[in-house]
Amino acid sequence: MSRPAGRLDVVGQPLPRVDAATKVTGVAVYADDIVLPRMLHCRILRSPHPHARILSVDASAARRIPGVSAVLTGQDLPVRFGIMPVSQDERALEFEKVRYVGDPVAAVAAVDEETAAAALDAIRVEYEVLEAVTSIEDGLREPKDEPIHDRAHTRRPFNVHRQLAYDFGDVDAGFARADHIREDVFFYQGSTHLPMEQHSAVATFVDGRLTLWSSTQVVHYVHRALARVLELPLNRIRVIGAAHGGGFGGKTDPFAHEIVVSKLAMVTGRPVKCTLTREEVFYTHRGRHPVLMWIRTGVTRDGRITAMHYRSALDGGAYGSYGPASVFYTGTLQTTTYDIPAYRFESVRVFTNKAPCGPKRGHGTPQGRFGIELHLDKIAEELGLDPVEMKRRNFVRPFTRAVNWLRITSCGLEECADRVLTASDYRRRERRPGRGMGFAISSYMSGAGTAIYWNEMAHSEVQLKVDRTGVTAYCGAMEIGQGSDHVLATVVAEELGIEPREVRLVTADTDTTPVDLGSYSSRVTFMAGNAALQAARRMRDLLVEAVAEKMGVHGDLSEIEVGGGRIGDLTFEEACVLGTTRFGALSTSGSYRPPRIGGPFKGSGVGPSPAYSYSACVIDLDADARTGLIDVRRVWIAHDVGRAINPLLVVGQVEGSVYMALGEALMEEQAYRNGRHRWPTMLEYKSPTFLDMPEIETFIVETVDPEGPYGAKEAGQGPLLPVMPALVAAVHDALGVWVDEVPVTPEKVLRALEARTRGGAPRYGPRAFPAFDFGERIQVEPPDPRDLRVGDELEEAFRGA
Amino acid sequence: MLNELDRPVQREVLSLEVNGEDHHVLVAVHATLLEVLREDLGLTGTKHGCELGECGTCTVLVDGRPELSCLLLPVQLEGRKITTVEGLGSTAELHPLQQAFAELGAAQCGYCTPGMLLAASALLQERPRPGRDEIREALAGNLCRCTGYAKIVEAVELAARRTAR
Numbered sequence: 001m002s003r004p005a006g007r008l009d010v011v012g013q014p015l016p017r018v019d020a021a022t023k024v025t026g027v028a029v030y031a032d033d034i035v036l037p038r039m040l041h042c043r044i045l046r047s048p049h050p051h052a053r054i055l056s057v058d059a060s061a062a063r064r065i066p067g068v069s070a071v072l073t074g075q076d077l078p079v080r081f082g083i084m085p086v087s088q089d090e091r092a093l094e095f096e097k098v099r100y101v102g103d104p105v106a107a108v109a110a111v112d113e114e115t116a117a118a119a120l121d122a123i124r125v126e127y128e129v130l131e132a133v134t135s136i137e138d139g140l141r142e143p144k145d146e147p148i149h150d151r152a153h154t155r156r157p158f159n160v161h162r163q164l165a166y167d168f169g170d171v172d173a174g175f176a177r178a179d180h181i182r183e184d185v186f187f188y189q190g191s192t193h194l195p196m197e198q199h200s201a202v203a204t205f206v207d208g209r210l211t212l213w214s215s216t217q218v219v220h221y222v223h224r225a226l227a228r229v230l231e232l233p234l235n236r237i238r239v240i241g242a243a244h245g246g247g248f249g250g251k252t253d254p255f256a257h258e259i260v261v262s263k264l265a266m267v268t269g270r271p272v273k274c275t276l277t278r279e280e281v282f283y284t285h286r287g288r289h290p291v292l293m294w295i296r297t298g299v300t301r302d303g304r305i306t307a308m309h310y311r312s313a314l315d316g317g318a319y320g321s322y323g324p325a326s327v328f329y330t331g332t333l334q335t336t337t338y339d340i341p342a343y344r345f346e347s348v349r350v351f352t353n354k355a356p357c358g359p360k361r362g363h364g365t366p367q368g369r370f371g372i373e374l375h376l377d378k379i380a381e382e383l384g385l386d387p388v389e390m391k392r393r394n395f396v397r398p399f400t401r402a403v404n405w406l407r408i409t410s411c412g413l414e415e416c417a418d419r420v421l422t423a424s425d426y427r428r429r430e431r432r433p434g435r436g437m438g439f440a441i442s443s444y445m446s447g448a449g450t451a452i453y454w455n456e457m458a459h460s461e462v463q464l465k466v467d468r469t470g471v472t473a474y475c476g477a478m479e480i481g482q483g484s485d486h487v488l489a490t491v492v493a494e495e496l497g498i499e500p501r502e503v504r505l506v507t508a509d510t511d512t513t514p515v516d517l518g519s520y521s522s523r524v525t526f527m528a529g530n531a532a533l534q535a536a537r538r539m540r541d542l543l544v545e546a547v548a549e550k551m552g553v554h555g556d557l558s559e560i561e562v563g564g565g566r567i568g569d570l571t572f573e574e575a576c577v578l579g580t581t582r583f584g585a586l587s588t589s590g591s592y593r594p595p596r597i598g599g600p601f602k603g604s605g606v607g608p609s610p611a612y613s614y615s616a617c618v619i620d621l622d623a624d625a626r627t628g629l630i631d632v633r634r635v636w637i638a639h640d641v642g643r644a645i646n647p648l649l650v651v652g653q654v655e656g657s658v659y660m661a662l663g664e665a666l667m668e669e670q671a672y673r674n675g676r677h678r679w680p681t682m683l684e685y686k687s688p689t690f691l692d693m694p695e696i697e698t699f700i701v702e703t704v705d706p707e708g709p710y711g712a713k714e715a716g717q718g719p720l721l722p723v724m725p726a727l728v729a730a731v732h733d734a735l736g737v738w739v740d741e742v743p744v745t746p747e748k749v750l751r752a753l754e755a756r757t758r759g760g761a762p763r764y765g766p767r768a769f770p771a772f773d774f775g776e777r778i779q780v781e782p783p784d785p786r787d788l789r790v791g792d793e794l795e796e797a798f799r800g801a
Numbered sequence: 802m803l804n805e806l807d808r809p810v811q812r813e814v815l816s817l818e819v820n821g822e823d824h825h826v827l828v829a830v831h832a833t834l835l836e837v838l839r840e841d842l843g844l845t846g847t848k849h850g851c852e853l854g855e856c857g858t859c860t861v862l863v864d865g866r867p868e869l870s871c872l873l874l875p876v877q878l879e880g881r882k883i884t885t886v887e888g889l890g891s892t893a894e895l896h897p898l899q900q901a902f903a904e905l906g907a908a909q910c911g912y913c914t915p916g917m918l919l920a921a922s923a924l925l926q927e928r929p930r931p932g933r934d935e936i937r938e939a940l941a942g943n944l945c946r947c948t949g950y951a952k953i954v955e956a957v958e959l960a961a962r963r964t965a966r
Contacts, residue, residue: 020903023911024895026846026886030912033845196850196858196912196946245848245912246946278851481910481947648906652952656909659949682855682944690937690950 009563011494011710014648017486018500019479022243031200031215031242032275039202040069042261042274043116045106045123046283047098050132050353050675051148054095054125059106062122067115069268071123072107077263079229083221083253083358085453087320089149092229092259098127099148099318100355101676102283104256109264109272132353132675133159136292136313137770139350148318148351161316162327163348164603165774168335168403169782174307174342178298180383184375185294187741187766188367188724190315191668192287193360194687197245199284200275201258203265210266211238214258217247217480218518221452223510225254226262241508244480248660249359251480252520253286253321282680286322286358287670289349290315291330291367294769295375303383303390307342310334311769312368314349314357321358323349325448325606329364332607334372335402336443337413337614338394342782343403346774353675359520361660362717365444366724373440373725374740377732387729388426388439392417395441398703403782405599407790409611410703410713412640413441416616419638419699424618429733434622438729441616442721445609446642446705446714447523449594458591460527461514462535464492466543466586468577471496472504473535476516477528479507482716483649484524488532490645491709495536496543497562498572514589522714525645526610527592529709534590543567543575546582595791600798601780611705613713614640617658617722623734625753628746630666630731635723638699642713647700653715654698661723663688667743740765815875819844820888828875835859835870838885846886846915850944857943860916861885867920886915889922897960898922907956909947917943921957929965933958 022028059071074095082088093104106123110116131144139159147159154161175181201214210232216222219239227234244251257274264272276284296309312330316323327349335343362369376394380387396402398411421427421439429437451459463474473492479485485507489500496503506512516528544560547568553560560568567575579586598604616638622631635658644650667686671678679685704711724742732738737752740763748764756762789797811830816823819842826841835852838844838861850858852871859870862884890896895903898918908914917940924931924939931939936957937950945953 016903017906019911020906020908021892021895021899023908023914024899024902024918025890025892026848026915027892028911029845030848032849033839035840035843194946195910196856196944197848197910198850244910246910248946278853278855481912483909652906652909652948655949655951656947657949660946681853682851683853687944687946689944690941690954693937693950696949696951 008710009494009497010490010500011645013646015500015646017483017649018489019485028243030197030245031202031213034202034213034242034273036202036204036271039271039273040109040111040264040268041113041116042107042109042264042272043113043120044104044257044260044274045120046280047101047103047105049098049127049129050101051099051130052127053097053130054105055128056126057095057106058124062108062119065115065119065122067111068108068119069270070109070264071119072260072263074105077229077259079231081225081229081254082320083322083452084320084324086324089153089320092256100283100353102280102355103318107260107264109268134352134354134672134675136315136350139352140770140772148353159351161320161349161351162324163774164327165346165777166780167344167777168780169342171307171309171342171344175298178306179301181296181298182379182382183294183296184378185740185766185769186371186374188291188370189742190288190290190357190670191360191664192282192285192670193248193250194685195246195248195250198276198278198281199251199255199257200273201261202271202273203261204271205265205269209236209238210262211240212258212262213240213242215242215244215251217251217478217520219478219508219510220476220515220517222254222258226259229259230262238511241478244478247480247519248361249363249520250286252359252518255284278682279680282677283355285317285355285670288360288664289326289357289364289367292766292769293367293371295371297375297379299379303380303385303393305338305340305394308334308340309344312347313770315352316349317352317354317356319356321356322363326359326364328603328606330368332404333365333443334368335404336406336408336612337396337441339396340403344777348772348774354672355677361657362444362720363521366721369442369721370724370742373722374728377729388421391441399788400785401783401787404607404780405604405783406607407597407788409707410642410705411614412701412703413614415701416614416638416640417441419701420616420618420636423697424620424636426618434625434734436623436730436732436734437618437620438726438733439618440722440725440729442718443612443614444714444718444721445521446526446611446613446708447594447609448521449597449608449610450605451517458531458593459523460516460531461589461591462528462531463514463587463589464535464539466539466576466579468580470502470504470573470576472506473532474506474513475528475532476510476513477507477524478519480519482519482653483646484519484528486649487525487529487645491529491532492536495533495540496572497567498565522717525712525714526708529712530592531590533709535588538588538590539586542583542586542588543579546579547575549582550578596794597790599780599783601778610707611642611713613715613718615719615722617726619723619726619730621730621734623731623749625735628749630744632662632694634694635696637696637719638701639715639719640701640703641715642705642708643702643711644700645710645712650700650715651698654719655696657717657720658696658723659688659693661720665724665727665742665744669743736762738763738765813876816879817875817883819883820885830876832875833871834861834873834875834878837875838870844885844887848912848915857920858913858916860919860943862919862923865923865926867923884919886918889918896922897964898957901956901960905952905956905959907948907952913943913945917945917953925961925964930961
């Protein structure tokens with residue numbers, strides 16, 4: 001060690017982010033800001049029908065318009081693609097059938113956007129309209145006309161996309177042991193990411209090489225999709241992440257417009273740009289799945305869970321996208337907050353003729369979290385127990401293994417709960433009609449334990465270069481506003497004893513940076529952070545060795561102190577000169593791959609993470625029984641981030657999560673009427689403004705995870721999760737009625753109150769879960785809760801068994 | 802949708818004063834200020850989120866007042882003073898609001914930031930020490946999806962404290 005153990009210089013400091021100056025001056029170059037010589041503009045023709053066969057596409061008139069350089073139709077890009085190997089079901093431009101309003105059919109490159117738009121008007125598409133499938137219930141039935149996707153592709157009945165059924169442990173015995181059993185049904189409405197920046201991409205094709213700048217969260221996956229559809233070798237494609245105007249999961253798939261501008265650049269030999277309109281962004285979507293849930297839980301008299309049976313049905317929209325993972329996420333992480341000794345999990349995802357759903361902040365887990373938190377609240381109410389106390393009795397313990405094999409390491413659940421309960425004075429809250437508080441908890445992954453496509457390579461790689469002028473870090477990680485660049489710079493700076501601003505960064509460029517899988521599943525701090533840490537420690541060792549030689553220090557090099565811009569007697573700059581003199585060009589690398597964590601069963605790859613973050617939330621609100629209006633007064637939220645690499649950024653992620661959660665809880669809806677989006681504009685799609693936001697009090701809890709970089713876990717997604725159930729619990733506390741679905745609109749509050757007045761159940765929400773045969777359940781033998789083995793040790797244990 | 806090419810496009814030469822500089826541009830009369838700033842003058846610091854006047858992202862100042870550049874026609878703006886984020890400050894010398902936004906983490910993805918800054922600068926011109934509710938009211942037409950607005954409010958307060966002294 002070259003400094004006192006535990007001393008950290010820049011990690012933990014609330015420094016301004018390294019990209020702050022370029023962002024506050026408008027200098028940062030976003031994809032739509034890119035202008036290249038002779039650049040053409042692209043517009044995409046999209047389906048006006050939710051479900052139709054394409055009989056013919058006639059683009060001849062469009063091609064004759066002066067200023068039009070090229071028109072593409074589906075036959076030009078016939079290869080199917082999709083983010084997951086098992087969901088290669090999209091085409092950049094469809095020529096057989098369209099599956100949602102907004103499905104791309106043709107594209108034009110022209111001298112300007114107006115000419116391109118005029119050319120779209122001149123394209124004649126003949127459709128044979130088919131009956132649209134628009135609900136979960138319809139998706140589970142025989143369709144009137146035909147399934148949305150070819151059954152030969154899905155190999156499942158009707159419009160079922162994926163289904164799963166598991167028994168973890170002896171569920172029937174668990175229910176037999178219960179003193180009390182309760183069932184509930186919940187619905188979670190879909191919502192969209194609504195990034196302020198519309199998706200945009202610019203492509204060039206020069207000397208047989210394609211370059212694409214895009215507002216994507218995943219340059220690596222876009223790279224692979226381009227190679228597949230364009231049938232070009234990977235080494236002839238370069239994907240660069242432009243400055244990014246917000247993703248939240250909405251820019252995590254490869255998209256039609258990225259493929260189309262690339263093909264148009266190849267066809268025309270000129271740069272081509274496509275920027276989506278706001279309306280197109282609503283159709284591009286990949287947002288929160290609408291999910292119907294049914295939960296049945298057995299508990300002992302004192303509220304200890306003995307068994308849980310959880311069912312979910314997802315409205316997937318028109319394509320697979322991340323759906324094969326989403327279907328797991330709605331139920332898999334229930335076991336990382338509560339100790340569930342036996343767990344039956346059944347889920348189904350259906351295709352519908354709506355914009356495709358995918359990952360939105362929290363990916364699949366907010367819906368399940370909403371259900372389980374409220375379900376436990378209701379059980380507590382029925383048993384006459386305090387809901388907070390009953391939940392605490394079931395909290396998971398740190399360093400244990402859940403019934404579905406998920407390994408829990410650091411866990412700040414107790415401390416998170418304490419912080420928000422104390423700060424809000426929850427126990428002594430004012431009890432009067434119209435005023436209420438609610439409490440909920442959650443956990444989230446610090447990166448998925450498996451890659452999207454199966455491979456044994458690292459999930460994140462970092463290279464460092466030291467030359468005579470300083471240090472540069474190269475990493476494929478994509479800054480999307482969350483602070484990925486700042487985390488990389490901070491880790492390198494900490495190890496080399498300099499300030500983050502002194503680290504030059506080259507990121508998210510598939511030609512010049514090593515691979516990082518992208519900004520999704522809250523993986524960057526943990527995985528790119530660990531890769532950067534390894535690379536930086538190796539670089540530090542080289543520089544220290546050179547300095548030691550100069551200083552005449554031999555043997556124990558720990559007396560060479562690194563920090564404050566110095567390495568031993570030398571400044572960092574001098575050390576760089578010395579290092580390159582001693583070794584020549586200096587480079588080191590680091591990489592990170594999560595260990596195998598999942599259990600010995602098919603489907604165990606979704607849910608494992610090297611570490612889980614934990615959150616707890618209390619909401620205080622007024623709810624008006626006459627109008628149904630809800631006024632959130634204050635939100636207290638505590639988040640176990642492991643270690644805050646930069647507390648300023650962590651608080652920013654927590655506050656942003658609470659904001660996005662309140663939007664979903666109170667107003668946001670990606671809703672449809674007859675297969676058409678009800679409000680594809682920012683005015684009518686309601687999202688919270690400055691005036692809608694309450695004060696948020698954030699508590700950072702640091703549990704210093706043994707495997708995270710400096711102990712860090714995640715902050716970008718977990719803190720969203722407890723907000724929606726805490727809000728509904730607070731409404732119940734205020735008015736005595738349950739609104740068992742989001743968004744909690746005034747109308748739903750009033751209908752719940754009316755139901756009570758009429759003598760019915762004091763609630764508003766779905767009544768039943770549709771009948772569906774989930775098929776034979778996979779029986780999984782639960783692990784010993786103390787068995788924390790991972791990686792090779794675990795693999796060997798499975799081989800032995 | 803109307804076919805724009807079915808009728809002749811009328812163009813005019815305009816003189817626009819942007820960030821204290823005079824520009825002479827030949828523009829279609831139906832082009833918006835947003836389009837002219839970004840595409841003809843290369844001032845890409847002004848962003849767009851909807852081009853329908855709904856999100857506030859394209860906010861600029863016209864004679865010191867915040868306006869949505871996606872809804873303005875430059876033909877109406879000759880003789881008026883237009884300010885974009887490029888006219889507020891530079892990376893070498895940040896405006897106090899830019900400094901405060903940077904220090905407090907009020908810009909995450911940074912896309913709504915130019916519009917926020919201009920709306921906030923107009924507020925501080927009119928009300929050098931605004932209260933929290935006044936800040937929220939003044940910025941309520943500008944949407945941000947990253948920050949939850951909290952850090953933006955704090956940054957405007959900080960800039961106000963520093964400049965109103």
